[in-house]
Amino acid sequence: MCAQTIRIERIGTRDRFEDFARLPFEIYSGRDAWWPPDIHNEVDLLAGRALIAAHLDLCPFCAWRDSKLVARVSAVVNYRYNEHWNEKLGQLIHFEALPGEDEAAAALLDEAVNWLMQRGMRGARSGFAAFLDYPYNIDNYSELPSFLLRGNPDCYHRYFKNAHFQTEKGQVDYTAALTPQILTRYRQMVDAAHRSGVAIRSWREYGFLAAIDVWTDVTNSAFARHWGWNPVSREEVRPMLLPLAGTLVGDLSMVAVEAGSPIGAVFSVPDLSGMLAQLRSGVRLKPERGGGTRGALINIGVLDTARSRGIGRAMAARSFTTMAEHRMSYAGYTLVLDDNWPSRRTAESLGARVTGNFVSYRRDF
Numbered sequence: 001m002c003a004q005t006i007r008i009e010r011i012g013t014r015d016r017f018e019d020f021a022r023l024p025f026e027i028y029s030g031r032d033a034w035w036p037p038d039i040h041n042e043v044d045l046l047a048g049r050a051l052i053a054a055h056l057d058l059c060p061f062c063a064w065r066d067s068k069l070v071a072r073v074s075a076v077v078n079y080r081y082n083e084h085w086n087e088k089l090g091q092l093i094h095f096e097a098l099p100g101e102d103e104a105a106a107a108l109l110d111e112a113v114n115w116l117m118q119r120g121m122r123g124a125r126s127g128f129a130a131f132l133d134y135p136y137n138i139d140n141y142s143e144l145p146s147f148l149l150r151g152n153p154d155c156y157h158r159y160f161k162n163a164h165f166q167t168e169k170g171q172v173d174y175t176a177a178l179t180p181q182i183l184t185r186y187r188q189m190v191d192a193a194h195r196s197g198v199a200i201r202s203w204r205e206y207g208f209l210a211a212i213d214v215w216t217d218v219t220n221s222a223f224a225r226h227w228g229w230n231p232v233s234r235e236e237v238r239p240m241l242l243p244l245a246g247t248l249v250g251d252l253s254m255v256a257v258e259a260g261s262p263i264g265a266v267f268s269v270p271d272l273s274g275m276l277a278q279l280r281s282g283v284r285l286k287p288e289r290g291g292g293t294r295g296a297l298i299n300i301g302v303l304d305t306a307r308s309r310g311i312g313r314a315m316a317a318r319s320f321t322t323m324a325e326h327r328m329s330y331a332g333y334t335l336v337l338d339d340n341w342p343s344r345r346t347a348e349s350l351g352a353r354v355t356g357n358f359v360s361y362r363r364d365f
């Protein structure tokens with residue numbers, strides 16, 4: 001497709017996949033701090049080699065202005081999502097574009113939407129898909145975003161709105177300061193769970209491999225009606241999480257057990273900014289953003305039948321207490337839907353406050 005000097009291309013070769021995967025370096029490497037992509041993983045996904053690819057029809061597009069790559073997106077039909085929700089919703093993942101490329105972004109999104117329409121989709125979402133896509137920030141543009149989240153340029157909102165998308169969901173990111181006072185309260189929360197017959201065990205205590213499967217099963221059940229989620233399989237989660245077995249993830253992640261059965265699970269990570277973020281030389285992160293002092297709870301779920309008994313709070317409290325024992329003075333409670341009040345109340349009861357805001361976009365055809 002041609003529009004003046006802009007060319008939209010469906011890509012299919014390894015070289016092009018690499019160009020596609022490297023575009024974020026062009027967009028973010030001028031920042032003080034950012035999370036670079038895992039090029040190898042992304043190329044595997046584009047090439048259909050990732051385990052999750054079996055559930056997807058995925059088509060990556062690039063937008064070129066003359067010979068310069070200026071924007072990219074992948075259009076996805078996610079069969080598992082559509083079966084689970086009985087919807088025909090396409091997803092636009094991997095969206096990135098240089099600032100000032102309104103025309104190219106519009107042509108790119110148009111082409112990707114057409115691809116979804118041709119496959120019978122009735123709408124498109126960008127900004128949330130299990131294991132595939134995360135929402136767009138609407139504040140803190142110059143800060144290092146929380147782990148897994150993007151610090152997209154502000155022009156992305158203009159690009160989506162000009163392509164007739166609207167905000168579908170708002171999401172918030174919380175941070176708790178791990179003060180001595182709150183740590184005392186956390187211990188009381190864990191004790192209260194124990195007194196009620198619920199053991200809070202770390203994944204290391206429970207057995208890391210067994211805990212991964214518990215996480216998958218509890219999450220599939222707890223998130224069954226959670227907006228945006230689709231079921232995931234033990235087979236795909238194991239290779240994703242098993243490499244973390246020797247890390248602090250095993251001490252920070254939790255399983256709640258009652259009468260011998262798992263009833264809740266938490267997945268948490270230590271501060272990964274030292275290992276995975278890219279920092280301009282001389283830049284020091286604020287302690288609440290990283291630099292070794294910000295752990296993060298990424299995911300929390302309690303089975304329906306065990307809710308509102310303080311179990312979610314107790315799992316998070318033990319996770320945060322363990323973070324403090326490892327010199328982390330802040331804990332993230334990452335990504336909660338604006339209207340998920342059980343989770344927001346859980347975060348607030350842990351002393352966390354909203355420190356970041358995000359949105360996902362949708363366009364119905």
Ligand SMILES: CC(C)(COP(=O)(O)OP(=O)(O)OC[C@H]1O[C@@H](n2cnc3c(N)ncnc32)[C@H](O)[C@@H]1OP(=O)(O)O)[C@@H](O)C(=O)NCCC(=O)NCCS
Nearest residue numbers: 222301302307308309310311312313336342343345346349
């Ligand atoms: C969010 C979730 C983990 C909370 O677990 P839980 O064990 O039920 O929560 P707790 O009993 O520990 O309650 C913690 C706080 O949340 C409040 N809360 C719990 N359920 C609530 C509800 N349905 N409505 C309003 N507040 C609720 C509690 O009152 C408590 O706050 P308080 O101390 O101010 O009274 C659970 O609801 C869940 O698994 N939901 C589905 C998956 C999900 O949304 N996960 C979070 C994604 S961000």
